[in-house]
Amino acid sequence: MSDTVTRRADVTLGEIFLAFLLIGATSFGGGVMAYLRQSLVDKRRWIDDSTFVQMVAMSQSLPGLNSTNMAVLVGDHLRGTAGAAAAISAICLPGGLIMFAIGMVHSEHAARPGVTAMLHGVAATAVGLVMAVAVQIGRKVLTRVDDLVFVALAVIGVNLLHLPVLVVLVVVAALAIWWHRPRTESSPPQAK
């Protein structure tokens, strides 16, 4: 990808909003990335596959949810700041309304024994779900054994030492980035 931000003037803000609203309303089950790829790359051809993959990598290493980061990056790519704003608000809107409604209902009915029992079941399922997501992402992005040290350090810091997540994030990230620092040996050979 050669540096340029290819503004696609033919995609309107309304189209961006609608596309992300649909993704936000239909992406059940957590795999938002798959829905994004299908909509943006396969169906609408707004971005090509290699741009999509690059944006995914960036979304994962920046703070913020992967799905909302993708919305910002794709929206910006298509229509600048306004496109980014349209995309992120649209992808959040359906789920946000649903959770707002659940919040209202939950305060009134959560104490009923039947509801509590069902929620216990949902919570147990969610634990299995998030564990599986963590392991699947780990399998994909961890390519070297030494990376496991940083995974372990983060877990020890948060779960055993009960340090604030921010402290763990900053310290372990600094260590890991330094560990993967650019080595002079691996730089392109230059005449001495």
Added chain:
Amino acid sequence: MTQIPALIWVFAYLSLLTVGGGLAAFPELKYLTVDVYHWLTSTQLIHLYSLGQVAPGPNMMMVAAVGERVAGVVGALAVVIAFFGPTGLVTLATGRLWRRLEGWRWRESIQRGLAPVAVGLLLAGSISLARGALTSWTGIAVAAAVFALLISTRINPAFLVLCGAVAGLFVFGGR
């Protein structure tokens, strides 16, 4: 209403911790909303978080439910803007800068260094959620079964959560 400033700073702060995914911020989410501000109980938070996994779209829309509990519509709006605004701006700025830094040698280092940290924080979040959510051997068995199914098959997670609710009614309903 007096809680609005606290809601805004808590969720703006939490959003910056979500490297790798919303789950990374869960331990801090629990600490701040339950232990420090007493906006809800640990069980209520876990239930809302779990329900948030079934809702469509980004998997942290449950923050809207927390905002609603504390301060109604205004609370929900404040929380959503605080949670998605700052990181949205960071991503917008970094996305533009990143393209310009293509030749910068530390770019690769940052990307490769952050990957294991993100996985570690996701795992830490899962453990923290598990500690609060799994209070019986039955719960542990359900979580293990779901984990095994998701790792080995391509079953839809939303369907499993639905099964979890029904199973919960039978397994935990007797108490």
